[in-house]
Amino acid sequence: MTPQALYDLLEASWPPAFRHRVGPWAIREGQGGGQRVSAATAEGGWVPDDIALAEHAMAALGQPALFMIRAGDDALDAALDARGYVVKDPVVAYHGDAATIASPAPDPMTAFAHWPPLEIARDIWAEAGIGPGRLAVMDRVHGPKCALLGRRHDRAAGVAFAAIHEDTAMLHALEVLPAMRRQGSANNILRMAAQWALDNGAKGLSLVVTESNSPARALYASLGMTLVGQYHYRLRQAG
Incomplete structure (x- = not known):
């Protein structure tokens, strides 16, 4: 079970209502289905200024600014921490x-x-x-x-x-x-x-x-x- 296989399994077995691509981000529209189907993830190269794109997209959907931090997302984790984001619900598979x-x-x-x-x-x-x-x-x-x-x-x-x-x-x-x-x-x-x-x-x-x-x-x-x-x-x- 590779990390990517795990994420693909999660997405297929617990899917968001819609998945939008906004710049380097995948923006999930959860429609009340919980964090996993409402969290944004990095899907390509990004720079710190790109975080605002995801924030605006999630706000437009009426969702809180929420990111899923996966394997290899250490830089994003640090960037969000610097912006005052708090860690929520560490999960193990x-x-x-x-x-x-x-x-x-x-x-x-x-x-x-x-x-x-x-x-x-x-x-x-x-x-x-x-x-x-x-x-x-x-x-x-x-x-x-x-x-x-x-x-x-x-x-x-x-x-x-x-x-x-x-x-x-x-x-x-x-x-x-x-x-x-x-x-x-x-x-x-x-x-x-x-x-x-x-x-x-x-x-x-x-x-x-x-x-x-x-x-x-x-x-x-x-x-x-x-x-x-x-x-x-x-x-x-x-x-």
Whole structure:
């Protein structure tokens, strides 16, 4: 998993509403779909004065000035820092072999894949703050995709979204109800996602998580997933 392969996978499995080229920048129009689909990225050679182009383009869309800092963006990171931009949500990426993650296969009663999302899946996402803007991102995805509903004690316990790009499935929006946490639901959802990936021709399973989420990272490591990349955002503070 090269850095560029990771970014391509992220974009394909969680796409912006529109992607505009403004000078050396890719300006993403998120329409309420979250940071990843609203952040600008450097796509060519730039100079410090070009930053204003991206700022104006994002303002015209009604979006905050937000940049994704990827591998090789050290100069941009420093330039934004000098302009008062703050670091926001450092993220790490994990990847694993789908066959390894899927074994042993979870009981079908503990998690299952489906599309479109059941109403209970939408309700769990809504409770976690994943509303219409992010559901619209899922709808925009082309190719194989699914919602994964986890169950515990005959009750809905958690949900996630997965989509395939080339030979890798990407997991997004994994949420477990607070009362159901630490009972294996996330583990079952991940293993079912890996099985769904295999059934649909993918060989690997990837996901991203905030760097500070130690419990989730421990779970991913326990399933044989390894760290393959990282990025963070730079956000201009109001005023």
